[in-house]
Amino acid sequence: MIFKSLRAGRYVHQFWSKSTLFLDCICGLGYSVISSSMKEIKVKDASPMCTLAPDTEPRIQPSSSVSEDRKCSSISVKSTPEIEKKYVHHVYDAIAPHFSSTRFAKWPKVAAFLESLPTGSLILDAGCGNGKYLGLNSSCYFIGCDISPSLIKICADRGHEVLVADAVNLPYRTNFGDAAISIAVLHHLSTENRRKKAIEELVRVVKKGGLVLITVWAVEQEDKSLLTKWTPLTERYLEEWIGPGSPRVRGPSSFTLESIPETEENGLGGHPKDSRVSLTENMQQSSCSTPQNEDDSMVSRDGKSQQEYFVPWHLPYHRAEVSGASAGALANGLAKKDDKKGAVVYNRYYHVFGEGELERLVSGMDNAVIVDKFYDKSNWCIILEKTLEG
Template sequence: MAPKAVAEVVVDLDPEAYETQNVHAIYDKIASHFSSTRYKPWPIVTKFLSELPDGWIGLDSGTGNGKYLPLDRQGKIWMIGLDRSINLLKNAQQAGGKAREVILGNALHHCWRGHAFDYAISIATIHHLANPQRRMLAVQCLLRAVSPKHGRILIYVWAIEQDELSKRIIPQGECKEVGSGKDVIVPWVLSKETSPQGTNSPEGEEKQVYGRYYHMFAKGELGRLVTEAATGLNLIIGAADGQVPSSEGVEIVQDSWERSNYYVELRRWSIP
């Protein structure tokens, strides 16, 4: 399949309204087709989940069709899926052929008591938020969701730097600000066999194309976002070693690029 060109855009509406129109409404329309193409877990996410201690309870913020929910190591860990799309959650409810715990909600809202989880993942979600403040708030929600003593977090976002296997062509040219990434609309071509209502499209009918909003992250941008989010919560950035008593912080364990994505792995800590 030839790579699809994406169009650079300016978010000129209220960001929440813009996301409703260009993210949430689109995913509800393409949910069935989208889910049929999203079934293979990414290796680094699989590795992260495989290394968690038995008995840990986690959050998949932006679970989509729930493809990571079955990676519970036969019940040795447990995960709740959160998503804004009701139609994607209908798939997530039975991810892996088993009943799953899922919640309809927003990644920017606190749907549970603070620090209720041992770990959290946010895979290809934060890049759908339409301004830096909302992206920072999403990271803060993750930091608040996990244990301050041992919580672990993995975040993935799309990168401007796409590899040779990418299905996307990113607009060339300088970013508005150094290291600020690009706001783009990425086309989704709906399978001609499936309409938004799940019925067959008439033979010969032109395929429907839906545009989804993404913020494509620049090199270093995700790490800076995490630092700003943690600083806003009065958390120390860095390892726990050598820190003073009565302090809390977050260590950036990994900050890297993999297959057209940037990702960070975080570890919360606190010293009595």
């Protein structure tokens, strides 16, 4: 693997106070902030604080000072599709405390990347969840964001500098950070354009020479039996999931919503011996040669093109009683009870990535290059280096 160090001369951040630095990175973008030292600070022209109720949708409104290049982004890319609102945002708000209790172990590859960064580096964790990577390298400064107010509150209570934000519309200045990470986030975005935009945003906010680490779930799961526990979606919409109703699923489904071990990210264990080496070498040789079918969806190694899934999360009844979010989800048909397992079952939307797909998303970018790519714990991963300012 390549963990290229950032250029020297970027250590000025360590001399700034946390609050000053955090505000400077978002100054003028019109976002409200939650942090350990600032429970609510309204930045100039900021909209009111995002409600932290677990069953409400965060509303973040950029001010008129947002740069022109962001204004030019298509409305379809910035507008959150219904499937993401219902089966990503609301789900993680509802399961946040339980989800957080399962997220404590650090991936060795992510930890090694963060530890490789120079002293004083400013690092952004976009989609930080419960903040398990924030502060991992004590010689660097970390900021984080996530779409879930409930998860962000957990981070703030732990003393991290965080805010609620959308991955496709990051509230940070261009060329500000030294590095950024996006761990298990892009697979929750339901269109290719939104996934591309999220990568562009990660690159935008780091300086020239800055590094970006991205990981996503792979369709090429080491444990193929996991796929039988996920509910496949019938249709892959090319541009948008449309309509207020639930997305269509196969019916009657041949799969049952069985419990999936949720120990670390996608609940998988370690690799079979030497699997990472062989898969990485194979990807380096043919990562751009994965076949595609006529509707441009990825074709996996077993010849199937299914990449859109609902992955269940079982929230124990005693956890579900903590808030009213589960009661509302059950009433609205967004979750179901499983008395046998004693849990409320939520479905989380995933677009699992085929081999080479992540690289293709960045192939057209003129301001970043791939400096490393690898397969790790049933995830496809890339490290980008920003080559141009802006």
